[in-house]
Amino acid sequence: MEILIEFQDRLLKSTTNDFRRYLHGQINWKQRMIAIKGPRGAGKTTLFLQYLKFDLGLPSTALYITADHTWFYNHSLLETATDWYKMGGRTLFIDEVHKYPQWSRELKNIYDGLPDMQVVFSASSALDIYRGEADLSRRVITYTLPGLSFREYLSFITGKQFDHIALADLPTRHRDFSRQILHELQPLPFFKKYLQNGYLPIIAEGEAEYLLKLEQVVNAIVDVDLSYIASFNAGTAIKIKKLLAVIAESVPFKPNIAALARKLDMSRDSVYQYIYLLKDARLLNVLSAEGSGVSTLQKPDKIYLENTNLIHTMTERPETGNIRETFLLGQLLNSGKVVYAPPAGDFQVGDMVIEAGGKNKKATQVKDTLQYMIAADDIETGIGTQVPLWLFGFLY
Template structure:
């Protein structure tokens, strides 16, 4: 345990607190049992260490551990936390719970047996708390952590304080809001770079090697995270890679399941499962038609990569229109339900419909439809009928 404590103190000393994501303030830290899910690379570990650095002195009352540490090959999490608690521990942050086989049962027992302890854990976006091997759903408050929004990326780049806006506000006041923002900063100056490398906070370490590191993140998800979570033989990771490669160079598209099955050599049932796993791992985004009944859980209407950074990394010929739609879907889906629309590109929150295009996009397709809006790329200020695409990067 001494080695874990020593390594925690080293991390505590090194973590920076000058750039803290607003996501930290969306969490109710008064809860005794908190879970934070998110894809690899969105900054879960940094968030934990920053919170500890900002609220605790480095003493026996607080501890951070990661469950991928070699210590846990021969020691249990429960015994470690019990020892920590007996010595006055009050707050423990547990990282990478999905790397520990019996994490759900042991964390449940920790929660039940140590009533004065606050526990926060992070895990892969693949985790489904309701499917855990212990009844955690009524004990834990779970938060889903996204990557950086365009607003957050600009804040990191400029150190400016920029406000976020609700979807309703953006729809109702696109001119006033875009003018207020552009008086402080030129968002289009940062937009292209955000699309290339701004979604994952680790770009701050080194922009030049960003895509090399993102490739490593993708491979780890395919070769380690998904096989471990779904009990898929490691040898089948090649099938996940094939499926992702086929989709990456076709997105967005209406999937022909039989055709994809033939191209990848993956059976239909297995492929449907793999698509869901890639979606849960936040490598893909499956877009469905909004309809009631079991059919809405069947074949997706369209398949996208999760975010534009993945497109620049994986897609050999990503056109501007595809990147445009991927950005819009990615920024909206964190807080809203997004579906495919039969009349335009997207339906959001069961009410609003959006048609995306470049700055020359006409209103003709949407002018007779209520609650339907044109979203234009390459414009700075909104108009009476058009909303700038970049503005949807200020939702969170």
């Protein structure tokens, strides 16, 4: 076990408490088994280490491990947890659990066989905890950590703290919110940078290298994470990357499944399967009309990349309208909203229809809708139903 303890100690030594993701305060850390899903680079590892170092105070009863450590070449998770328990351990943090072949079965065995052991694990967003080899659905509480909101990005970059804004308050209070934020900084220059390279905390490692590192993240998700989960080969990975490239260049992408199947030399069912797999992996967002169902064989009305940084990574000439809609949909979904494709306008949340556009965007498309907002780009403050697009980045 010494090699694992030394590995943990090296990571903890460089862990700071300067910035915490919003999810940190929402997790019920007293649960016996906790899962945190999210894209690579979102900060799951840092969240674990911060809790271990600054909340628990480095207790001798807690241990951080990662499932892709060489230790697991000849040791099992169950064996490791049991040995740790015998040494007095009562909390085990397991990172990248989806890289361990029999994760579900052994987590169940740990839960049932070591009733005093708390397990907190992280995994790829594509990991389906409720469809594993063993039933964990009654044992685990699951949280999802998306990329940074624009609000978090501002705090991360400037050190200034901002409160999150409820979507229900935007129609009547957006001017007040804008003025409060403008008192601290001018948001538009930061917003432009965020759209290109601010969604993941890896921005701390340097702005110049960000898009290259994001490309490496995408490759790792497709080539490594999804191959563990879906067991596809290198040829399939290439086709999936081609699918992502097609979507990145669209305005936004309204899928023609038959045409995609021919272009990628796949069956229609395979195209549907990989679209929804990429959605689970937090590389795509899909949008359907209300009441149309969520079957993996149901064609979505529109498909977007999961965040605007991916667009900048995959195309040299990103389309402005696509950027705006991708940002808006992502912030709405990440804040926990259920979003549909309305008959008129871009997005529908409950009875509210939201249309994204530039600063001169008119309400022509949604004027017959009872409740609507225009999410307008390139403005610091709005008026009436016109709300600054950047302000939707404060929803979480």
